[in-house]
Amino acid sequence: MFVINCPFCGEREQSEFKAGGEAHIIRPKQPTELSDDQWAEYLFMRKNIKGIQFERWVHTHGCRKWFNVVRDTSSDKIKAVYKMGEKPPSE
Amino acid sequence: MRNKYSIFSLVKNAFSYHENWEKAWKDPEPKKEYDAIIIGGGGHGLATAYYLAKKHDMKNIAVVEKGWIGGGNTGRNTTIIRSNYLWDASAGLYDHALKIWEGLSQELNYNVMFSQRGVMNLAHNLQDVRDLKRRTHANRLNGIDAVYLNTDQIKKFCPIINTSPNIRYPVLGGTLQRRAGTARHDAVAWGYARGADEMGVDILQNCEVKGIKRNGDSVEGIETTKGFIKTKKIGVVAAGHSSVIANMAGLRLPLESKPLQALVSEPVKPIIDTVVMSNAVHAYVSQSDKGELVIGAGTDDYVSYSQKGSHDIVEGTLNAILELYPIFSRMRMLRQWGGIVDICPDASPIISKTSIKGLYFNCGWGTGGFKATPGSGDLFAHTIANDEPHKLNAAFNINRFISGDLVDEHGAAAVAH
Numbered sequence: 183m184f185v186i187n188c189p190f191c192g193e194r195e196q197s198e199f200k201a202g203g204e205a206h207i208i209r210p211k212q213p214t215e216l217s218d219d220q221w222a223e224y225l226f227m228r229k230n231i232k233g234i235q236f237e238r239w240v241h242t243h244g245c246r247k248w249f250n251v252v253r254d255t256s257s258d259k260i261k262a263v264y265k266m267g268e269k270p271p272s273e
Numbered sequence: 274m275r276n277k278y279s280i281f282s283l284v285k286n287a288f289s290y291h292e293n294w295e296k297a298w299k300d301p302e303p304k305k306e307y308d309a310i311i312i313g314g315g316g317h318g319l320a321t322a323y324y325l326a327k328k329h330d331m332k333n334i335a336v337v338e339k340g341w342i343g344g345g346n347t348g349r350n351t352t353i354i355r356s357n358y359l360w361d362a363s364a365g366l367y368d369h370a371l372k373i374w375e376g377l378s379q380e381l382n383y384n385v386m387f388s389q390r391g392v393m394n395l396a397h398n399l400q401d402v403r404d405l406k407r408r409t410h411a412n413r414l415n416g417i418d419a420v421y422l423n424t425d426q427i428k429k430f431c432p433i434i435n436t437s438p439n440i441r442y443p444v445l446g447g448t449l450q451r452r453a454g455t456a457r458h459d460a461v462a463w464g465y466a467r468g469a470d471e472m473g474v475d476i477l478q479n480c481e482v483k484g485i486k487r488n489g490d491s492v493e494g495i496e497t498t499k500g501f502i503k504t505k506k507i508g509v510v511a512a513g514h515s516s517v518i519a520n521m522a523g524l525r526l527p528l529e530s531k532p533l534q535a536l537v538s539e540p541v542k543p544i545i546d547t548v549v550m551s552n553a554v555h556a557y558v559s560q561s562d563k564g565e566l567v568i569g570a571g572t573d574d575y576v577s578y579s580q581k582g583s584h585d586i587v588e589g590t591l592n593a594i595l596e597l598y599p600i601f602s603r604m605r606m607l608r609q610w611g612g613i614v615d616i617c618p619d620a621s622p623i624i625s626k627t628s629i630k631g632l633y634f635n636c637g638w639g640t641g642g643f644k645a646t647p648g649s650g651d652l653f654a655h656t657i658a659n660d661e662p663h664k665l666n667a668a669f670n671i672n673r674f675i676s677g678d679l680v681d682e683h684g685a686a687a688v689a690h
Contacts, residue, residue: 204576227674228528237576
């Protein structure tokens with residue numbers, strides 16, 4: 183259990199949010215061109231990192247907006263929060 | 274030769290105040306090279322080593338474990354064993370395990386306290402009723418015992434369930450698998466460890482894997498906290514940490530690791546003599562031999578390796594438990610914990626060769642791996658020894674995520690495992 187600083191609403195309990203998984207997975211621009219391997223990569227393969235992970239969250243019980251979070255998955259400590267479309271922090 | 278556990282050894286050791294029991298397994302130093310190394314000393318990993326030694330005559334093998342054996346998810350689950358899965362492939366896999374469970378204590382000369390007390394799955398809405406009836410038929414076609422019970426029969430089988438039509442999610446029916454039940458989870462790890470050790474398997478505890486050495490497309494060995502160990506075959510059975518090991522070998526897996534919680538109450542006199550699971554409200558409960566209620570909650574939806582879960586998950590489960598069993602309203606909970614489970618997109622495991630020669634993965638068991646422990650070890654040992662899957666785990670290959678031939682047990686399984 184942890185607190186997430188929604189970029190639109192401020193600090194709220196994690197239970198108000200829903201996790202959207204790994205961030206920055208780019209949707210294929212030409213789906214018809216994709217091989218089965220590339221589809222598997224896009225749909226199923228995940229980094230599942232133990233450590234610093236870039237991920238998406240949505241404030242389901244608040245503003246209902248999506249945004250990105252940088253979180254250490256080994257301790258659940260949040261390192262940064264940034265809006266959709268913004269450049270991810272380098273550290 | 275190791276002394277057999279029996280009533281006579283118990284009496285004999287009573288005379289020395291049980292202080293001279295022989296160690297159940299040795300604590301060896303790693304050799305320079307093994308024919309095969311199993312990464313992960315939980316139930317599945319130890320069972321794999323046991324069957325490799327027993328059925329495939331591979332004696333020069335090691336199990337490496339970063340902590341102590343059975344200290345991960347083997348000791349953290351709610352010990353439920355059943356095989357009433359919908360799809361043919363899953364039914365084959367889990368019933369293979371259930372059949373081994375039935376003779377396991379005798380085979381290992383170690384009491385795993387396997388108790389076929391039955392597992393009941395409840396239906397709370399019309400769709401549940403349809404799904405569970407369909408699953409009962411599918412089970413019976415696969416030779417798995419299953420019966421569908423109506424509300425009165427459920428009340429008769431487990432009288433403490435609140436079957437009033439006025440609760441928020443009334444009990445409309447349910448399934449019962451009588452051969453299903455529970456086992457003592459620690460004993461499973463200890464029994465397999467003792468059996469494997471006796472056949473010459475080295476169990477290396479406090480030995481964390483730091484890297485996997487590759488030579489082109491094949492494996493050469495593992496870097497550990499106790500130095501480099503050479504081997505041509507590596508079987509990874511690392512549960513929640515499977516992706517961590519896969520990343521070391523440069524392999525991509527379709528897994529996400531999430532916290533799954535469970536809790537136990539203070540011990541009370543016998544009150545529930547079966548296992549009751551409920552998918553719609555996500556609550557399941559059984560009673561341990563010590564008298565504690567063993568309650569399983571759900572997973573959190575975010576990736577985490579912290580072995581902690583969110584409080585609201587536990588709260589939701591306890592709300593459901595209290596509505597179904599008002600008699601538990603004054604029970605106090607003693608302990609709560611989390612384990613990290615590796616979940617596949619189709620909620621079925623991977624027991625498979627990989628694109629790297631000599632590297633095998635047994636992972637993705639998600640929230641329901643304990644029940645499969647003996648079968649998983651048997652089939653994974655077969656896969657490692659022959660470099661080919663057994664027919665029972667052929668469907669659980671890693672390429673199904675490319676071919677699209679998934680074994681989708683997400684909605685089909687009884688509860689979130």
